[in-house]
Amino acid sequence: xxxxxxxxxxxxxxxxxxxxxxxxxxxxxxxxxxxxxxxxxxxxxxxxxxxxxxxxxxxxxxxxxxxxxxxxxxxxxxxxxxxxxxxxxxxxxxxxxxxxxxxxxxxxxxxxxxxxxxxxxxxxxxxxxxxxxxxxxxxxxxxxxxxxxxxxxxxxxxxxxxxxxxxxxxxxxxxxxxxxxxxxxxxxxxxxxxxxxxxxxxxxxxxxxxxxxxxxxxxxxxxxxxxxxxxxxxxxxxxxxxxxxxxxxxxxxxxxxxxxxxxxxxxxxxxxxxxxxxxxxxxxxxxxxxxxxxxxxxxxxxxxxxxxxxxxxxxxxxxxxxxxxxxxxxxxxxxxxxxxxxxxxxxxxxxxxxxxxxxxxxxxxxxxxxxxxxxxxxxxxxxxxxxxxxxxxxxxxxxxxxxxxxxxxxxxxxxxxxxxxxxxxxxxxxxxxxxxxx
Numbered sequence: 437x438x439x440x441x442x443x444x445x446x447x448x449x450x451x452x453x454x455x456x457x458x459x460x461x462x463x464x465x466x467x468x469x470x471x472x473x474x475x476x477x478x479x480x481x482x483x484x485x486x487x488x489x490x491x492x493x494x495x496x497x498x499x500x501x502x503x504x505x506x507x508x509x510x511x512x513x514x515x516x517x518x519x520x521x522x523x524x525x526x527x528x529x530x531x532x533x534x535x536x537x538x539x540x541x542x543x544x545x546x547x548x549x550x551x552x553x554x555x556x557x558x559x560x561x562x563x564x565x566x567x568x569x570x571x572x573x574x575x576x577x578x579x580x581x582x583x584x585x586x587x588x589x590x591x592x593x594x595x596x597x598x599x600x601x602x603x604x605x606x607x608x609x610x611x612x613x614x615x616x617x618x619x620x621x622x623x624x625x626x627x628x629x630x631x632x633x634x635x636x637x638x639x640x641x642x643x644x645x646x647x648x649x650x651x652x653x654x655x656x657x658x659x660x661x662x663x664x665x666x667x668x669x670x671x672x673x674x675x676x677x678x679x680x681x682x683x684x685x686x687x688x689x690x691x692x693x694x695x696x697x698x699x700x701x702x703x704x705x706x707x708x709x710x711x712x713x714x715x716x717x718x719x720x721x722x723x724x725x726x727x728x729x730x731x732x733x734x735x736x737x738x739x740x741x742x743x744x745x746x747x748x749x750x751x752x753x754x755x756x757x758x759x760x761x762x763x764x765x766x767x768x769x770x771x772x773x774x775x776x777x778x779x780x781x782x783x784x785x786x787x788x789x790x791x792x793x794x795x796x797x798x799x800x801x802x803x804x805x806x807x808x809x810x811x812x813x814x815x816x817x818x819x820x821x822x823x824x825x826x827x828x829x830x831x832x833x834x835x836x837x838x839x840x841x842x843x844x845x846x847x848x849x850x851x852x853x854x855x856x857x858x859x860x861x862x863x864x865x866x867x868x869x870x871x872x873x874x
Contacts, residue, residue: 460503464558467500469567471551475825476571476628479618480603480817481595488535489596493818494543497551504554513785513831514553520778521546523737524771532738537770545779548821552828556836562640564829565798569639572632573649576656579615579625583659590618603817609661610712616660623761624819626665627809629657630672631826634798634805637676643687647694658702661709664812670695672805679796727762730769737772763810763820786830795837799830 460467474493483491490498510518524541527533555564582588591604603620606613614622636649650673657669673695677688733740760766767776783803790800803826815823 476575481599516781523775548825549828552825556832568635576653579656610709614661620817622660623662624817626660626662627819630669631802633672634801638682638798675801734768737774740769766814789834793834793837795834797833799826
């Protein structure tokens, strides 16, 4: 039987949680700030086990979606995300999808997407941009300290041991420890910071502040020694400089100059590091290239089963059991072609809507630049959650921009019709007078 102290503590926790929920329900900005800071600063192994493990970030996402989803309006891309969710639930009921993948698909892909949609409607782009940029610069600075000291403070945070054992291991490359912050993996940190670079450049800070922030973020990405992280960071910066209207001319010239200098200094260094990594880095690339052999095990609908014990040609598929560093192939294996098509249709529609509505936002730049990353890393730790959150924000921004354009265009067309009627009537009157005078 639980002691009186345990019962009292539980009741107190419930009361505090209830009061916090009442307060946060009226404070969407604060809710978003708490969420984004948890994404960047809380490791994935911090959470509770409720039959299946729920990270603290997931718990916050569930709570905030529940608190702020009132009056939320669904749109076209949302239907595809709901289709994906519905298919996964039905496949689980038919024992065609494992419980683990039902939970991860729902809590780490679907919910962050809808949280992004809700947040944009509640707080707008300025708040999102400012806090994503600020959190990224702060975490990047901590990553640089991590590299300089050789100490990752986040691995000392206690949590669910099976997950911590998997993700808290630091990774060496060519004699250097790759920084990973609270993300549990250097590739996940590199991808998150690469996405955030667009928000740094789109923020309302002064040009020199943007440049300093970008240097900090970029240096941290380099210290992950993740090739895909570095590639997507550079791609994000280039796309931001070319397409984001919020990036002024002074920022473009300043950042462009910094990119050239950084390339001259860092490319030889990185070339040396990857050359010294030799077999480890090359083996990683070969491993990713070999993942395509798994496509033969994917069905139209439902997760592939038993593939870990198969041999295709001279390739033993069990070699890929530990991890599948390709988000697209990993989702295909878990759910099949049809659910995967529904999920990535959301991603594609977000890009198309944003381009058509001319909502060239940092979110759009971030998800476009991450496309190569989808084929080099799975939706691991907080990286996948942040990515799908930004997809949701991008859809929200595109829908809002399209709505504003429509509301501006409708009165304009009405005015043109009225003006045409008035001018046309006057012209007809003048023609009538002219005719009668003949």
